[in-house]
Amino acid sequence: MGDESTVLTPAAARHLLRRTGFGAPAKEVAKILQRGDTRGSAADRLLSFKPAAFQPAGKDLRLRQNSWIKYMIGAKNPLQEKLVLFWHDHFATAASKVGDVKMMAVQNRLLRRSCKGSFRTLLQEMNRDPAMMEFLDTVRNRKRTPNENYARELCELFGLGAKDANGSPNYTQEDVVQLARAFTGWRLDRDKPLFDEGNHDFTDEYPERGPKVVFSQVGGFGPAGRSFASAGEGPQEIDTVIDILLAHRDSDGRHTAARHVARRLLEFLAHGAFAETTPERTAVVDSVIAESGFDQSWDVQALLRAILVSDAFYETAAAAPYGAAAAKSVKWPVDFVITTMRTVGLKTKGREAYVDGGSRRSVRSHMAAMGQELFEPPSVFGWEWERSWITSATLLARARFARDVIAARGSGGTSFRPEKLVDLSLTVPGAILDATLDALGVTDQVTPEQRTILLDYLTDGGVRTSLDLADDDTRNRKLHGLFGLLLQSPAHQLH
Amino acid sequence: MALTRRRFLSRSGLLAAGSVLGPSLFAHPLVRRAFAETIGDRYFISLFLDGGNDGLNTVTPITNGSSATLRTAYEAARRAGGGGLRLAAGELLGTPSGAPTLEDASSGTPLGLHPGLSGLHRLYGQGKVAVIQGCGYPDYSLSHEESREIWESGLPGGTTLPGGWLGRYLAANYGGSDIPAVNIRSSLAGEFRQSATSVLTIDNVRDFGFPYDPAFSSDRDEKRAAFFALAEDAVASPQSLLAHVGTSARATLLSSESYPALHDLYEADRATFDAAYDGLGTSLAGDLREMAKVIYGVVTGQPNVNARFFQAVNGGYDTHSDQGATQADGQHTRLHREVGDAIELFYQDCEDMGVADKVCVLVWSEFSRRIGQNDNGTDHGSQGPALVIGGAVNGGIYGNHPDIRDASLNDDGNTRYSQAGGDPFRSTDFRDVYGTILTKWLNMPDAQVLSSILPVDGGDPNHCWTTPNFDLGFV
Numbered sequence: 001m002g003d004e005s006t007v008l009t010p011a012a013a014r015h016l017l018r019r020t021g022f023g024a025p026a027k028e029v030a031k032i033l034q035r036g037d038t039r040g041s042a043a044d045r046l047l048s049f050k051p052a053a054f055q056p057a058g059k060d061l062r063l064r065q066n067s068w069i070k071y072m073i074g075a076k077n078p079l080q081e082k083l084v085l086f087w088h089d090h091f092a093t094a095a096s097k098v099g100d101v102k103m104m105a106v107q108n109r110l111l112r113r114s115c116k117g118s119f120r121t122l123l124q125e126m127n128r129d130p131a132m133m134e135f136l137d138t139v140r141n142r143k144r145t146p147n148e149n150y151a152r153e154l155c156e157l158f159g160l161g162a163k164d165a166n167g168s169p170n171y172t173q174e175d176v177v178q179l180a181r182a183f184t185g186w187r188l189d190r191d192k193p194l195f196d197e198g199n200h201d202f203t204d205e206y207p208e209r210g211p212k213v214v215f216s217q218v219g220g221f222g223p224a225g226r227s228f229a230s231a232g233e234g235p236q237e238i239d240t241v242i243d244i245l246l247a248h249r250d251s252d253g254r255h256t257a258a259r260h261v262a263r264r265l266l267e268f269l270a271h272g273a274f275a276e277t278t279p280e281r282t283a284v285v286d287s288v289i290a291e292s293g294f295d296q297s298w299d300v301q302a303l304l305r306a307i308l309v310s311d312a313f314y315e316t317a318a319a320a321p322y323g324a325a326a327a328k329s330v331k332w333p334v335d336f337v338i339t340t341m342r343t344v345g346l347k348t349k350g351r352e353a354y355v356d357g358g359s360r361r362s363v364r365s366h367m368a369a370m371g372q373e374l375f376e377p378p379s380v381f382g383w384e385w386e387r388s389w390i391t392s393a394t395l396l397a398r399a400r401f402a403r404d405v406i407a408a409r410g411s412g413g414t415s416f417r418p419e420k421l422v423d424l425s426l427t428v429p430g431a432i433l434d435a436t437l438d439a440l441g442v443t444d445q446v447t448p449e450q451r452t453i454l455l456d457y458l459t460d461g462g463v464r465t466s467l468d469l470a471d472d473d474t475r476n477r478k479l480h481g482l483f484g485l486l487l488q489s490p491a492h493q494l495h
Numbered sequence: 496m497a498l499t500r501r502r503f504l505s506r507s508g509l510l511a512a513g514s515v516l517g518p519s520l521f522a523h524p525l526v527r528r529a530f531a532e533t534i535g536d537r538y539f540i541s542l543f544l545d546g547g548n549d550g551l552n553t554v555t556p557i558t559n560g561s562s563a564t565l566r567t568a569y570e571a572a573r574r575a576g577g578g579g580l581r582l583a584a585g586e587l588l589g590t591p592s593g594a595p596t597l598e599d600a601s602s603g604t605p606l607g608l609h610p611g612l613s614g615l616h617r618l619y620g621q622g623k624v625a626v627i628q629g630c631g632y633p634d635y636s637l638s639h640e641e642s643r644e645i646w647e648s649g650l651p652g653g654t655t656l657p658g659g660w661l662g663r664y665l666a667a668n669y670g671g672s673d674i675p676a677v678n679i680r681s682s683l684a685g686e687f688r689q690s691a692t693s694v695l696t697i698d699n700v701r702d703f704g705f706p707y708d709p710a711f712s713s714d715r716d717e718k719r720a721a722f723f724a725l726a727e728d729a730v731a732s733p734q735s736l737l738a739h740v741g742t743s744a745r746a747t748l749l750s751s752e753s754y755p756a757l758h759d760l761y762e763a764d765r766a767t768f769d770a771a772y773d774g775l776g777t778s779l780a781g782d783l784r785e786m787a788k789v790i791y792g793v794v795t796g797q798p799n800v801n802a803r804f805f806q807a808v809n810g811g812y813d814t815h816s817d818q819g820a821t822q823a824d825g826q827h828t829r830l831h832r833e834v835g836d837a838i839e840l841f842y843q844d845c846e847d848m849g850v851a852d853k854v855c856v857l858v859w860s861e862f863s864r865r866i867g868q869n870d871n872g873t874d875h876g877s878q879g880p881a882l883v884i885g886g887a888v889n890g891g892i893y894g895n896h897p898d899i900r901d902a903s904l905n906d907d908g909n910t911r912y913s914q915a916g917g918d919p920f921r922s923t924d925f926r927d928v929y930g931t932i933l934t935k936w937l938n939m940p941d942a943q944v945l946s947s948i949l950p951v952d953g954g955d956p957n958h959c960w961t962t963p964n965f966d967l968g969f970v
Contacts, residue, residue: 140816145870149815152875156638173637173907322734330736358706369698371681379545381640384682390740391696392747393681396703403706449728457721460714477711484708485721490729490740 004040021078220249550879560604611831631878647685662689
């Protein structure tokens with residue numbers, strides 16, 4: 001139990017760095033401890049960045065994926081990229097349907113620019129985001145033939161969630177139909193959103209459709225619902241709709257959108273158990289909202305700060321061995337890959353951005369094999385998190401990536417050089433293991449049993465009592481091998 | 496405490512197997528257990544059409560029937576001409592000669608398959624395809640995710656049982672050291688979710704080998720032993736997520752030593768079929784070929800290859816726009832062709848392997864689409880047809896066509912679910928389809944299906960699933 005003035009322990013510092021960035025390099029941990037950071041001061045420092053204007057470049061999807069990957073490997077503010085990934089998943093948009101990689105890159109920049117700003121603004125920007133308008137058919141939603149695709153997902157995924165914590169639906173099919181009317185008449189003109197009055201559903205023209213009213217059954221507006229035409233019909237309707245959506249209340253009388261986003265962020269930053277709608281979890285959701293005033297200000301940065309000083313967040317700092325109740329999360333493939341590259345100081349090679357060892361695959365194809373291809377979420381629901389990340393196919397893909405990393409034996413920055421991470425003059429197996437764990441930032445995440453197994457590996461079951469790491473063969477097998485095993489091990493897939 | 500090398504290998508279960516990577520590993524006690532007795536020598540395949548397949552343009556009224564004007568209603572809902580989705584009567588594939596009549600019995604409506612489904616239609620002509628019309632559940636969800644989860648779990652009623660419907664079946668029949676199922680994809684299919692036994696996910700068997708450092712292979716055995724020991728250690732963790740990763744890692748390592756060889760075996764022995772899948776060139780054809788490789792491994796008794804349950808998915812059915820009617824380059828035609836052609840070839844492959852009568856394929860989607868079209872596509876709908884294919888399947892049409900007449904649609908423009916006894920448009924609850932498969936194909940007793948897989952709904956018997964029928968007759 002603690003609060004924002006609680007001073008960070010080494011384990012807490014490592015946890016904070018792992019969750020808000022890509023791994024916990026020893027140097028960064030040391031800085032936090034040296035400064036004597038508290039939960040509050042560490043959160044403020046992490047959140048103080050000014051969003052960059054970066055936009056992935058390249059003429060095709062492959063190159064844009066590579067561009068983003070390289071940017072993440074070198075990112076000065078890893079939290080910014082973590083948040084872009086979160087919003088990419090939240091507003092899942094797939095290049096394969098959008099069909100225009102430039103639009104995907106523009107959306108990526110939008111998500112970066114607004115990654116910790118106002119959620120209200122972000123929703124309004126997404127309404128007009130060209131990639132999103134293509135992906136969920138806003139550009140094909142016309143007054144004569146309305147298309148419900150975007151309106152439905154705005155409710156179900158982006159804004160409210162299908163059901164609230166009590167299992168009550170947050171909206172009806174009629175609400176989707178009504179909301180879809182607001183989004184009629186938009187198209188793209190030279191890749192820019194353009195309101196096309198002639199295709200917009202004006203109430204006068206369709207008296208049989210009745211007034212534009214939503215949430216007359218659920219949403220806390222009472223039987224009259226809420227009209228979005230009353231603020232004037234036209235291009236501004238899609239902005240009005242966001243305000244109505246944000247004013248929506250669930251069956252507990254709470255702001256539905258605030259709970260939806262806060263719960264998702266807690267799942268992302270703390271652990272997956274926040275997907276459960278138990279009263280205990282919901283109470284945490286409500287407390288970070290109350291703490292931050294998110295349901296009034298919609299300020300994502302304030303919400304993030306409240307999460308990053310909460311006990312719920314630090315609860316997952318548990319060191320190994322984990323008890324039955326320990327809350328852990330499965331690393332996203334992007335996290336696993338970028339963390340590894342950054343931690344061992346490995347650069348990608350060439351235009352294809354590949355790992356220069358083993359199968360010599362590009363980093364993006366390694367990630368895709370692990371189940372996460374950037375700009376290609378599997379559906380509008382984004383990626384499935386936690387347990388779903390782990391299957392035999394994805395475990396092999398993770399193992400293959402780890403193997404390629406330790407087999408990268410070229411020269412320069414694209415080769416794996418353990419001598420930069422571990423002092424080669426060490427000879428005692430236990431000391432070599434400790435140095436390796438420290439280099440990977442997982443000192444507190446390995447159990448005594450796992451240590452025994454890894455030491456057995458290093459010593460060939462106790463046959464060797466000391467190792468000469470300066471010897472090429474010993475180093476190449478045992479030290480490279482130890483890094484590989486640790487990266488491949490089941491425990492390392494969690495954080 | 497440092498273990499001796501001998502003790503270390505012994506603890507990792509490797510000494511019992513003799514040499515680490517040699518053939519005797521295949522006698523490893525963890526993988527020796529064969530499939531459970533319940534399914535005998537049969538196979539079951541779940542094929543998911545992801546995104547909501549337009550059932551009305553899959554099995555379509557050709558003319559009005561003797562007691563209902565479904566073709567008239569169809570033509571009112573689906574326009575002809577540019578952007579129109581109407582399938583002309585003359586294009587539809589009707590009853591093939593000598594085959595079970597393609598007709599909705601209760602309304603006397605002649606039905607036809609979409610012309611893209613010509614491969615499936617040929618199988619229908621041989622009596623190997625059952626079309627089960629109007630499969631749904633009460634209060635249909637129009638959300639992809641919710642409806643898919645309902646079909647995956649088999650639980651529309653809010654009952655909470657863990658995992659997917661097939662997962663619960665597997666959990667009841669297989670143990671922690673069995674590997675009874677393979678999903679041809681990299682993510683686990685929802686209907687297979689459970690935590691009692693191992694379901695592999697494999698994109699392709701050739702690449703399913705475990706990656707070792709190729710340059711320094713001299714301590715490959717030690718790396719293998721250490722990875723196995725780390726997996727076993729994780730399996731024993733009280734923390735369920737770590738135990739899950741451990742179980743998965745263990746099954747993966749063991750299978751990675753038996754599955755990759757299936758590729759070369761199939762390529763060598765079944766070159767003609769191998770080339771025929773290439774000829775189709777679709778991702779679904781490729782996925783069904785991976786299943787065929789595993790089935791061939793089981794048929795020829797390859798060590799540690801015991802999978803009996805499979806899953807594949809074909810995506811792209813969320814045709815809100817540019818759905819196309821029968822244009823060769825239209826989305827829906829292409830999707831139908833992918834499925835019809837790949838299933839026909841897979842069936843022939845199974846026939847040639849001598850297991851066509853042992854294979855049963857269920858084709859399903861999370862919902863059908865809106866009866867009335869939009870500009871040039873369709874929004875989300877409710878109940879739709881499921882298909883069951885296999886040598887032992889009783890081909891024909893089952894269930895009733897949904898009532899698509901405008902006046903009968905609900906406020907959303909979708910067809911209504913009904914369980915009323917005398918209703919000529921009575922729906923087939925999708926759980927009756929599952930139940931028939933579980934009891935008649937997978938030999939699970941009715942009572943066990945009801946208690947642990949598919950609990951009945953409470954409520955109004957005209958509107959809820961209160962009287963299951965686990966003998967629809969298609970198998």
